[in-house]
Amino acid sequence: MNFSWLEDFLALAASGNFSRAAEERHMTQPAFSRRVRALEEWLGADLFDRSTQPARLTAAGEWFRPQAEDLLARVGRLPPQARATAEANASTLRLAATHMLSFSFVPRWLQSLEPHAVLGQVRLVSDVLQHCEALLAQRQVQFVIAHGLAGASGGLDAAGARSLAIGSDWLLPLHAPGAPARALLGFSDESGLGRIVRQVLGAELAHAGLQPVFTAHLASVLRSMALDRRGLAWLPQSLVHEDLQAQRLQVSGPAHWRIPVEIRLYRDAAPLGVHAEAFWQAAEKLAAGSRAEPLRVGE
Known part of the structure; x- marks a missing residue:
């Protein structure tokens, strides 16, 4: 039958x-x-x-x-x-993280977790936020690490996911000396960072005379374009701190264009299994013990 x-x-x-x-x-x-x-x-x-x-x-x-x-x-x-x-008995942690955080934050953060939890095998998927959200909704991963607007809910929060702030950052409007003043290097629709910029400044930027000249979903690509004097880009401070110190990039625009963001660990609200729940509890303990003032612009 x-x-x-x-x-x-x-x-x-x-x-x-x-x-x-x-x-x-x-x-x-x-x-x-x-x-x-x-x-x-x-x-x-x-x-x-x-x-x-x-x-x-x-x-x-x-x-x-x-x-x-x-x-x-x-x-x-x-x-x-x-x-x-299967998940209740799984020993492999399945994480998804946005491209930038996969190489700039996740390895160091996982290392800081080791004294608090037995991580075992970790499987990391690196993708744009839109795809990371889909993986969590389909339970193909247990956790997502992504940027979120500080003090505000995002797409995963609205979908019922639980979240934990595990780091802080800034999205800064940056340009190289001599770059066109009104040329905008923007994030694509799939980008979580682009979603934050549009949420905070979308209406204002539409009337600020900025002309989009290039779009990408990778912050590292926009950084390269900004360093090549192609225009203005909103980039995470953690990605460009050396460029700021060397004055290869400069902060532009009014002060409210500088957007405070959090690095968040997201999970489904449903039980995840013994190993994944222990990982979440260790992340909570680490976050509670390392809470500090948000990163200051220029640090």
Whole structure:
């Protein structure tokens, strides 16, 4: 018996129309009719009275309808239950982090966690925030590390994820000496940093006369373009502190263009399993013991 036959049966039971049900199930009517007949042969009973228009359920069909609904519901619950069971006993930590944080923050932060937790095997996925969010929603990863606007909720917060501030940073408007004053180097829509800039300054920048000349989702790419005197870019201070000290890049614009951000660890609100929960508790302990004043501009 093919479980898709149950969906065919329920589609036909809802309308009694073979053509409409076949279209709903994305197949030709002859193929759909053969599948319904195959289910009836497997059960050993006619489920539909085909002498009427629309077709009506027989007594056996009326009995089978709730059985089919229950079977499909139970089958649908199996994958998440299997994943939850596997996750509860998993020893591999699955993290996703935005590209910049993957190489600039995560290795150092994981090292600082080692005295507080047995990390074991760690699998890190580096991607844009939009894809990291999808991985967490699909439970393909247990945690996401990304920038968030300080003191404000973001997309993952709105989706019900729990978060923990594990670091601080600034998004600074930067340009190289001699760069065009109104040329904007911007983040693409998939970028979490770009999302923050648009949330805080989107309306203002639209009226500030800045002209977008280049877009990318990697902060490192925008940094290279800014150093090449191509325009103004909002970049994390942690990425460009050496450029600031050497005066290869300079802060531009009014003071409120400097955006304080947090580095956050996100997780699903549901239980994650023993190993992942121990990791979360260690991260909470480390964050509580290392809370300090936010990074100052220029540090």
